[in-house]
Every structure is written in C-alpha cells, then in structure tokens.
Amino acid sequence: MALFKSLITAAMLAVPAPLLAATTIYETSGDVVLDPIFGFADYAGSNGDLSITITGALFGDVLDASLVVADAGQALLESFDTVDFDIDFSGASDTASITFGSLIGDAVALFGSTATVEFFFDPSAADVSLAPDFIFLEDVTAQVVSDVAPVPLPASLPLLGAALVGFAALRRKQRRS
Numbered sequence: 001m002a003l004f005k006s007l008i009t010a011a012m013l014a015v016p017a018p019l020l021a022a023t024t025i026y027e028t029s030g031d032v033v034l035d036p037i038f039g040f041a042d043y044a045g046s047n048g049d050l051s052i053t054i055t056g057a058l059f060g061d062v063l064d065a066s067l068v069v070a071d072a073g074q075a076l077l078e079s080f081d082t083v084d085f086d087i088d089f090s091g092a093s094d095t096a097s098i099t100f101g102s103l104i105g106d107a108v109a110l111f112g113s114t115a116t117v118e119f120f121f122d123p124s125a126a127d128v129s130l131a132p133d134f135i136f137l138e139d140v141t142a143q144v145v146s147d148v149a150p151v152p153l154p155a156s157l158p159l160l161g162a163a164l165v166g167f168a169a170l171r172r173k174q175r176r177s
Contacts, residue, residue, distance in 0.1 A: 025110050026069055026076075026144040028052045032121070032137040043119070045142050052142050054098065054117060056082070067100045067117060069107070069144055076107040077144070083114055095120055112148045 030045025030052070039058035045051065049072040056065030063085045069077040079100035087096045096119040103111055121140040 023145050024143045025107070025115075025146050026050060026052060027141065029139060029141050032119070032140050034135040034137070035133060036135060043140065043142060045140065052117070052144065054142070056098070063098065065098055065100070067098075067115070067144075069105070075105050077103060077105040077111070077115060079103050079115065094122070110148065111146045116145045118143045118145055 026047075028045030028047040028050060030043060033042045035041070041054075041056050041058075043052070043054040045053075051068075051070050053068045053070075054065055056063055058064075063082045065082045065085075067077065067079045068075060079102055081100060081102035082098060083101040084099040085097065088094060097116055099114050099116045101114050103113070103115055119140055119142050121137050
C-alpha cells in the first residue's frame with residue numbers, strides 16, 4: 001500500500017506546472033504635466049529610491065519619448081526609442097501605454113527587446129488652474145512591464161521528483177524487511 005501511495009505522489013509530481021514570471025517589474029506613483037498645445041508631456045514618479053522619468057512630445061501620430069528608470073540615482077533602464085503608444089479613455093480609470101525599444105542598462109535582461117510603460121490615471125482629477133496652457137495630473141501610477149514570456153518548469157524536475165520518491169519508497173521497504 002505504501003508503494004502505491006508513493007507511485008500516486010510521483011505521478012502527481014510528473015504533471016508539469018509552469019512557473020510564471022511577474023510581468024510588472026517596476027511601479028511608481030507620480031505626476032504628469034501635459035502641454036496640449038505643443039503636445040509635450042512629462043512624468044516623474046517615485047517609490048522609495050526607485051524613480052521613473054518619461055519625457056515626450058507628440059508630433060502628429062508620432063510620439064518621440066525617452067524613458068529612465070533609476071534606483072538611488074543609478075540608471076537601471078534607459079531608452080530613447082519609442083516603438084508604439086496607445087491611449088484608452090473607455091474605463092473608470094483611463095490608461096495610456098508607451099512601448100520602448102533599444103533598451104540599455106543593468107536591468108535589460110528582465111525585459112527582452114522592449115519594455116512597456118502603462119499609466120493609470122483619473123482624468124477628472126486634472127488640474128488646469130495653475131496655468132491655462134498646461135494640464136496637471138496627480139497620482140498617476142506608472143508600471144514598467146516586461147514582455148518576456150513566462151518561464152516554464154523544466155520537464156526533468158518532475159522526473160527527478162518521481163525518482164526521489166521511488167527511491168525513498170524502496171528504502172522504506174528495505175528497512176521493513
């Protein structure tokens with residue numbers, strides 16, 4: 001009966017289960033300054049020593065932006081190459097996303113070829129009272145998201161686990177004899 005339980009346990013270990021990598025790598029909260037006349041925007045957010053700074057300008061349908069992610073002043077990720085951008089005003093919390101390519105810095109291995117920055121904000125909280133030509137958005141959350149695929153569990157690990165369980169069952173059986 002003990003051998004049967006060991007075999008069932010080994011069979012359960014043999015079922016592969018993926019280990020999912022977290023997609024949000026960095027997250028900060030900060031403010032956005034928009035100049036709707038000239039199409040300029042700046043975001044500066046922080047979370048402890050972590051800071052995300054994005055500066056950009058919209059020229060027609062082309063966004064020219066830069067990204068700097070730093071920890072305690074040391075640049076972790078930088079890009080001056082905007083690959084794509086999207087703005088969605090359909091939800092309760094509106095979103096915007098900018099995808100950057102040509103990444104450089106110490107954290108490039110976490111991202112692959114591109115990094116996407118997703119912004120979450122409430123446009124009804126926009127403040128236009130400070131200057132009529134600018135829009136200020138407070139409490140904007142920015143998440144730097146990785147496009148790296150989830151890391152699958154190697155097939156050899158369940159087999160190793162099954163073998164170890166089998167050896168333990170055999171050892172237990174030999175001790176009883």
